[in-house]
């Protein structure tokens with residue numbers, strides 16, 4: 001009998017499979033079904049910083065100029081509960097009542113502004129942790145990389161000041177130096193990093209001559225980049241690592257754990273299969289593989305493979321085609 005228990009962000013999980021932020025995780029009934037299907041934890045669908053900020057702006061506009069700073073702060077903190085963004089908290093509270101598994105709230109955010117007070121509300125209604133989806137498409141040619149990253153770090157710092165909950169960040173792979181940014185965020189005290197966020201994909205309809213957002217579901221081949229970065233990051237940051245993107249079956253989860261991830265997130269597989277049974281299948285596959293390999297618990301093999309184990313022993317520094325291509329007849 002194998003033991004699938006693990007920990008993530010300081011939380012005890014009955015297994016290392018987590019449903020990532022998506023519409024299924026915005027509905028309390030679905031989350032209850034996900035728990036029944038055996039999932040280890042759920043990340044709730046993101047609320048957007050703009051949704052929270054809009055509420056703050058509405059409230060501030062209704063206050064007269066003599067309102068004291070302390071009163072403003074009080075009102076801001078209470079704001080989201082009174083004006084919109086409230087339903088997010090209600091939904092979270094409903095989920096909290098229905099399920100025992102850890103619940104991670106999620107905010108899609110860019111700036112350290114007064115929305116960060118909302119983190120306290122999220123904590124009060126029973127989230128176990130908060131994931132910051134640092135979704136940002138830098139389109140200002142005058143803003144250089146260090147400035148873009150500095151703003152993200154300021155945001156993380158501001159949120160960490162607001163809450164006692166463990167905070168994780170969901171990253172995109174598009175950093176000039178992902179390692180440097182990840183280490184800076186780690187030093188601030190984030191408890192986890194999610195590799196990676198998935199942007200809406202752009203496509204073009206050549207008949208209509210229109211741009212559109214292509215289907216958002218991943219395939220198992222999406223996993224490669226996450227595996228590489230999990231292997232690179234895992235000994236260079238103190239915080240936990242979650243692999244998100246391309247886990248569709250048990251072997252995807254095993255790969256993520258072998259390269260050092262603490263958990264694997266699953267999302268597209270639920271949609272592609274249109275069935276939560278995939279959760280049981282992934283966990284049964286993991287348990288069966290562990291049994292075959294003689295592993296009793298996750299720590300027996302988690303992180304067993306790293307950069308040094310690449311076949312040619314050269315690490316990830318040069319991930320070009322040269323060697324592989326040279327071997328192709």
Ligand SMILES: Cc1cc2nc3c(=O)[nH]c(=O)nc-3n(C[C@H](O)[C@H](O)[C@H](O)COP(=O)(O)O)c2cc1C
Pocket residue numbers: 020021022023045046047106108133170196197198216217218219222244245246247265266267268269
């Ligand atoms: C329909 C849909 C909605 C999503 N909504 C969110 C969201 O609100 N916040 C977020 O951080 N990620 C969101 N994601 C991204 C997923 O959480 C996940 O990171 C991504 O799909 C990669 O994992 P996968 O390959 O298992 O799908 C969404 C994905 C899909 C398919």
